[in-house]
Amino acid sequence: MLLAIFLTWTASAEAAGTASGTPISNTVLLQCDLCGPGGTTSNTASFVVDTKVNVTVAESDGDATPVIAGQASAVTRFTVTSNGNAVQDYALAVANVASGASLFGGIDNFDATACLVRVESGAVPGFDPTDTASFIDELPPDASRTVYVACDIPAGLINSDQAIVSLIATTLQGGAPGAQGAVVAQDLGVDDPATVQVVFADVAGSDDAVRDGKHAARDAYRVGALLSLNKSVINVQDPFGCSAPSGCKIVPGSMLTYRIDLVASGSGTLDDLVLSDPIPANMSYVPGSLVVDGAARTDAADADLADFGVSQPNTVTVSPGSVSAPLTSWFSFRATIN
Amino acid sequence: MLKHRLIPALCTALLASVLHLNAYAADAVEVKSVAEQEVEVVEKGKKVIKRVPVDKAVPGSEIVYTTTFKNLINKPVGNIAITNPVPNDTVYKNGSALGANTAITFSVDGGKQYATPDKLTVKTPEGKTRPALASDYTHIRWTYKGELGVGKSGEVSFRAVIK
Numbered sequence: 043m044l045l046a047i048f049l050t051w052t053a054s055a056e057a058a059g060t061a062s063g064t065p066i067s068n069t070v071l072l073q074c075d076l077c078g079p080g081g082t083t084s085n086t087a088s089f090v091v092d093t094k095v096n097v098t099v100a101e102s103d104g105d106a107t108p109v110i111a112g113q114a115s116a117v118t119r120f121t122v123t124s125n126g127n128a129v130q131d132y133a134l135a136v137a138n139v140a141s142g143a144s145l146f147g148g149i150d151n152f153d154a155t156a157c158l159v160r161v162e163s164g165a166v167p168g169f170d171p172t173d174t175a176s177f178i179d180e181l182p183p184d185a186s187r188t189v190y191v192a193c194d195i196p197a198g199l200i201n202s203d204q205a206i207v208s209l210i211a212t213t214l215q216g217g218a219p220g221a222q223g224a225v226v227a228q229d230l231g232v233d234d235p236a237t238v239q240v241v242f243a244d245v246a247g248s249d250d251a252v253r254d255g256k257h258a259a260r261d262a263y264r265v266g267a268l269l270s271l272n273k274s275v276i277n278v279q280d281p282f283g284c285s286a287p288s289g290c291k292i293v294p295g296s297m298l299t300y301r302i303d304l305v306a307s308g309s310g311t312l313d314d315l316v317l318s319d320p321i322p323a324n325m326s327y328v329p330g331s332l333v334v335d336g337a338a339r340t341d342a343a344d345a346d347l348a349d350f351g352v353s354q355p356n357t358v359t360v361s362p363g364s365v366s367a368p369l370t371s372w373f374s375f376r377a378t379i380n
Numbered sequence: 381m382l383k384h385r386l387i388p389a390l391c392t393a394l395l396a397s398v399l400h401l402n403a404y405a406a407d408a409v410e411v412k413s414v415a416e417q418e419v420e421v422v423e424k425g426k427k428v429i430k431r432v433p434v435d436k437a438v439p440g441s442e443i444v445y446t447t448t449f450k451n452l453i454n455k456p457v458g459n460i461a462i463t464n465p466v467p468n469d470t471v472y473k474n475g476s477a478l479g480a481n482t483a484i485t486f487s488v489d490g491g492k493q494y495a496t497p498d499k500l501t502v503k504t505p506e507g508k509t510r511p512a513l514a515s516d517y518t519h520i521r522w523t524y525k526g527e528l529g530v531g532k533s534g535e536v537s538f539r540a541v542i543k
Contacts, residue, residue: 058439059438059439059440059542059543060439060469060542060543064468064469066415066437066443066467066468066469066470066542067467067468068413068415068445068464068465068467069413069465070411070413070447070462070463070464071462071463071464072409072411072447072449072460072461072462072463073459073460073461073463074408074409074457074458074459074460074461074528075457075458075459076408076409076453076455076457077408077409077457078408082408082409082410082411083411084411084412084413084447085412085413086413087413087414087415087445088415089415089434089437090437091437091438091439091469091542092436092437092438093438094438094439094440127438127439229436235415235433235434239436241436241438243438
């Protein structure tokens with residue numbers, strides 16, 4: 043365990059490089075016939091490692107974020123990574139890019155509105171009310187943070203309309219947790235070997251220059267079909283004769299009916315749609331209990347586009363393929379507690 | 381009472397003479413170390429590489445270490461060996477050690493043993509032996525051939541990259 047921790051630490055230290063402020067010293071020993079038993083030592087040539095500023099912003103999923111016209115708070119995700127050798131804060135700003143820019147096979151022709159930037163707090167995965175910070179606080183070397191951009195999508199848009207947004211991270215001074223530091227400036231003057239100075243080493247991003255202490259990346263909102271899923275238990279039948287949506291006992295032998303509702307909103311087509319729902323641990327699928335939109339389906343993989351345990355082991359799989367939005371659909375199945 | 385006063389005085393005198401001897405011996409050859417970086421500057425319309433005192437030193441920066449030594453006494457000095465540890469948080473740059481009229485050897489064990497690069501090996505964590513890499517070097521030693529004449533000086537150097 044100790045060894046593992048040590049190795050991890052070494053690896054991360056090497057990737058980030060020597061920490062800012064580390065003194066590097068060198069003293070030479072000269073031995074000779076007339077230099078005495080201890081020889082002669084030189085002066086100590088020393089300097090401190092300067093602060094390397096190098097931040098990268100990356101769009102997270104490599105594709106446009108599907109939205110529908112009039113959608114409030116459409117969320118897209120970025121990752122901000124420190125490749126420098128000091129703890130820094132990072133300011134975050136989001137902007138719409140100029141019309142006509144292209145990304146992920148679409149062209150920007152509208153602006154998203156009321157855009158917010160929020161940093162993942164780590165308390166709950168995904169964008170949620172715990173994510174309140176609008177800047178990255180005290181990011182150590184080599185660490186990264188998930189950053190959400192949430193924008194409103196105007197009404198009255200049509201399919202394939204696209205808005206491209208740019209997230210730019212600017213390096214700030216670290217130091218005081220909870221407080222946003224001042225913008226870091228590069229030291230352009232002559233080096234002082236005894237003081238830690240700042241060197242910009244970042245590359246150019248989508249909307250910033252090389253060696254400017256900033257980095258930017260773009261993501262797109264594309265109007266089209268949007269899929270949402272909701273899973274619920276709609277009935278419980280216990281071994282004591284109770285069978286109701288609620289109030290029955292959940293004990294070994296109880297049979298639960300699960301229902302998964304699918305809503306494709308907006309417009310357009312969703313291709314290659316496959317819905318799979320693994321049976322939870324300590325539960326067993328009730329054979330022949332699969333229902334899609336009110337019609338019973340077989341457990342075999344056949345023309346009814348639904349199966350249990352064939353496409354994937356111990357899993358209910360429904361494969362409607364291409365569906366056109368707007369659409370609502372549902373499927374259900376039963377499972378018993380072992 | 382007199383005895384008690386004499387003993388510390390005697391000790392001080394002895395210590396002073398020892399210190400003096402050491403100081404005298406240390407003066408046979410003067411040795412200096414300097415850390416520099418190379419920067420590209422434009423002089424008279426031409427790009428030239430200049431050495432300057434360590435400027436912006438960040439991970440990945442290359443540092444040039446130069447050791448100069450000078451004979452300060454009135455007779456030639458023989459058996460000169462200059463030992464330079466690869467500085468902390470740096471890696472020796474392969475093939476960078478230079479020194480006129482010297483034999484250059486390296487250590488991979490903290491300065492216990494020295495050999496030429498082709499003879500150096502290290503043990504892997506699995507217990508196997510592999511040839512040493514420049515990044516394994518812990519010390520560099522320059523052995524001066526012959527004697528350093530009266531008033532003469534020499535220079536050796538190497539490069540290290542900040543981890």
